[in-house]
Amino acid sequence: MVFLPPSIARLSPGLSLRDSVETSLSAAIVSGELPPGSVVSVPTLAAQFGVSATPVREAMLNLEKLGFVEPLKNKGFQVTDVSERDLQDLVQVRRWLECPAMRIAAERLEGQPVDELRALATQISQASSNSNFREYLRADAEFHLALLDLTGNKRLMSVISDLRRQTRLVGLVNMSHSAELDISANEHHALLDLLVAGNGEEAEMLMHTHVGHVLGWWSGRAEDGTTVSDS
Secondary structure (H helix, E strand, O other): OOOOOOOOOOOOOOOOHHHHHHHHHHHHHHHOOOOOOOEEOHHHHHHHHOOOHHHHHHHHHHHHHOOOEEEEOOOEEEEOOOOHHHHHHHHHHHHHHHOOHHHHHHHHHOOOOOHHHHHHHHHHHHHHHHOOHHHHHHHHHHHHHHHHHOOOOHHHHHHHHHHHHHOOOOOHHHHOOOHHHHHHHHHHHHHHHHHHOOOHHHHHHHHHHHHHOOOOHHHOEOOOOOEHHHO
């Protein structure tokens, strides 16, 4: 049975107990802090979060619906794996939808102040430096969805948000204080610079590379196909 580190078992203010537990656990699963095959139980999690079993059970059932965990009879829940093919499909769809949208974002942001987006990019970089993966994932999601919001297409935002929730970044936890993690974090500032300059074509290309990290660094591989530790 897995015991959570304190960083995972911390509840988020402003959320219901169920949502807070689910947010913490999903971030731990996505980042690889709870790797595939890990087994957790409702009573153990409830004790670690300092809450009753009800919100934990509700959170686990929702994570099961999302495919993050599967029930084990008389044991609890086991973290599921995502196949290489699934990741490739997720990345392909995100590239089809998210990358061209940067051209529209560039049209809307050219010459405009981007203080809130810049603040989110800075939060991503700070979370990278501190290896705070839950904060990294939160700020990263807010940043990218805010860019998509510029298109005015709420359905696009919903689809990409769902795809992001399905994506596993199991190599992220092993990239603590790595050059690769800092490079990816700093790409958010570079992307903003391109958008403000109205350079939609280069912004689209950078987003294509950025999303591709899911199959590279975030899967524990260097971008040349070897493992990060070997690079």
